[in-house]
Amino acid sequence: MKSAPFDHVRATSVEHAVAVLAEHADSARVLAGGQSLVPLLATRRAQPSLLVDINGLAELAYLRTEDGHVEIGALTRNRVIETSPITAKDAPLIVAALRHSGHVTIRNRSTIGGSASYAHPAGENPAALLTLGASIVLTGPAGRRILPAGEFFRGPHRTAAGPDELLTAIRVPVSPPETLVAVAELARRHGDFALVAVLSTLRLDSSGRIAAASLGVG
Numbered sequence: 001m002k003s004a005p006f007d008h009v010r011a012t013s014v015e016h017a018v019a020v021l022a023e024h025a026d027s028a029r030v031l032a033g034g035q036s037l038v039p040l041l042a043t044r045r046a047q048p049s050l051l052v053d054i055n056g057l058a059e060l061a062y063l064r065t066e067d068g069h070v071e072i073g074a075l076t077r078n079r080v081i082e083t084s085p086i087t088a089k090d091a092p093l094i095v096a097a098l099r100h101s102g103h104v105t106i107r108n109r110s111t112i113g114g115s116a117s118y119a120h121p122a123g124e125n126p127a128a129l130l131t132l133g134a135s136i137v138l139t140g141p142a143g144r145r146i147l148p149a150g151e152f153f154r155g156p157h158r159t160a161a162g163p164d165e166l167l168t169a170i171r172v173p174v175s176p177p178e179t180l181v182a183v184a185e186l187a188r189r190h191g192d193f194a195l196v197a198v199l200s201t202l203r204l205d206s207s208g209r210i211a212a213a214s215l216g217v218g
Helices: 016-029 038-043 080-084 085-090 092-098 112-118 124-132
Strands: 007-010 028-031 050-053 063-066 069-073 136-140 143-148 153-155 165-171 182-187 196-204 212-216
Touching: 007 085, 007 112, 016 050, 016 136, 016 165, 016 196, 063 085, 080 092, 080 112, 085 092, 085 165, 092 124, 092 182, 092 196, 112 124, 124 153, 124 196, 153 196
Parallel strands: 007 050, 028 050
Antiparallel strands: 063 069, 069 165, 136 143, 136 165, 182 196, 196 212
């Protein structure tokens, strides 16, 4: 099956992308890595009249630690996040989760913003973001707003982003150095969507007692 016909606009800036989304409302979809969207187009489960391609927006591809958070631009490829010393040190649960997300060739192309926007109930990124208490940065015609992950994700394939808003960044609280993390999944094959997944973080105090813990199930 081939996709339904659509027009294609290559965004030249975040402002341009938002303006196009605002003009076309529910008939437009954002194209980033395409690992989730392209299969939907090919099977006609998604039939937008316009694709807004943000792959040229270098300002959305970054990874840094500031103000007690790891901030990740929406266009940052998952493989970059998985192999970065920043996330290895400050957000190790995301690294552990990504190792279960598809195969390396997929992670080379897929983006954290696309994973979050698709909101697949078996997706590793959404589960990790919820477990870590991350925040989602949305940019729209009225400016920027930041939502806790628990408010952004509203259900399978449903988010709080408006049709004229672009997910531009994700902010994850820095994990203390002594934090332990674990991810376990049951899947038909490695790289498939999980049938069930459990993600956890644990921090012990100086006496060996649990000082903080979080648990996520997907």
